[in-house]
Amino acid sequence: MSKLLSVRLVAILVGLGFAFVALFAFVIGAYNAATEESQGHLPYEKPRDFDFAFEGPFGKWDAQQLQRGLKVYNEVCSACHSLKFVAFRDLEAIGYDESQVKAFAASKQVPGIDPNTGEATTRPGLPTDYFPSPYPNAVAAAAANNNAIPPDLSLMAKARADGTNYVASLLSGYAEPTAELLAEHPEAAPAPGLHHNPYFPNLNLAMAPPLTTTDQVTYDDGTQATVEQMSQDVAAFLAWTAEPTMVKRKQTGWPVLIFLLFATVLAYLSKKQIWAAAKPKKRD
Structure with missing residues (x-):
């Protein structure tokens, strides 16, 4: 019995801890929202x-x-902003064929290595390459944009x-x-x-x-x-x-939701059938 009480006490304390953290986060968020304008932000x-x-x-x-x-x-936009997480081959997903992707990639200069000297150079892009940055580094980006680095x-x-x-x-x-x-x-x-x-x-x-x-x-x-x-x-x-x-995520989500709904109904009906015999009989 004492062990059961200890487990329940620990569970209550853990729940209170989570509730306190959530309340603290809410208070901090509300405070930041209320004081945002006073911290130098304008109404937008x-x-x-x-x-x-x-x-x-x-x-x-x-x-x-x-x-x-x-x-x-x-x-x-590419004159200032990079697109570093997008590969040229990804453009096939928006309607371009393989030859168009190859031509578009080849029109871009991407960082490379000279095979003869080992020095850094540039080369025409390949479909497997990613969109290149318009600047060699953050210092050059800031210098060209009034000390602001384009994201x-x-x-x-x-x-x-x-x-x-x-x-x-x-x-x-x-x-x-x-x-x-x-x-x-x-x-x-x-x-x-x-x-x-x-x-x-x-x-x-x-x-x-x-x-x-x-x-x-x-x-x-x-x-x-x-x-x-x-x-x-x-x-x-x-x-x-x-x-x-x-x-694709949305298209996958609908069959999943339908399956979960069907499984929930099936589980409920199974529960009703399994426990039907366990119900106490009414006294006359």
Whole structure:
């Protein structure tokens, strides 16, 4: 009996410990959220809600949109941002065939080794290579971007809250701070070399507007490349780079849920049948 009481006491203490940790985390999170503005952050707008084809439980990739997004990244974003977790051969998943992937990879220069001297050099890319960085190192990246290192975009759609909508809103949302905002927060005026964006949760943004004019890129499918369209297309492409198996995961999830539901019903009926004889009979 005493051993049973000890086990129960330990279980209660462990449960209280978990409850205390959860409560502590909630209090800290609430405090940080309440004091965020006082720590130098400005009020910022929530990302706009765009209608992407891959959203929802039955969503699917729009291959044409992903290809347009790759074109925007390749012709605009790749000048500053890397995509180090994406291999050229992965592009077959968005509708390119083997020859197209080989041609695209060969158009890129990737780090290599001279077989004769052993010195570092560059060579045309192969399908097995990954997207190269536009800078040799972080120091060079900072020197070229007002001392701000452009982040890698491979997982950006997962690294930000509501990431895909955030990326699309940010790219199409550059604007001068309003008079009302400057009156309440004079520090919102961008410093030299910085830019204001109402969707960016900080004082100023080091990245200049990358998408500025209509038809900045030319889409192969004839879609007009407005700033809004380019922003959504590259955001969708970055959603794919961050989780290329998203659609497959959703498609796998439905059979699993159906199986679990069927197994639950079957287990319940089995339990009813097994324990039916064990029910006490009612007295007359």
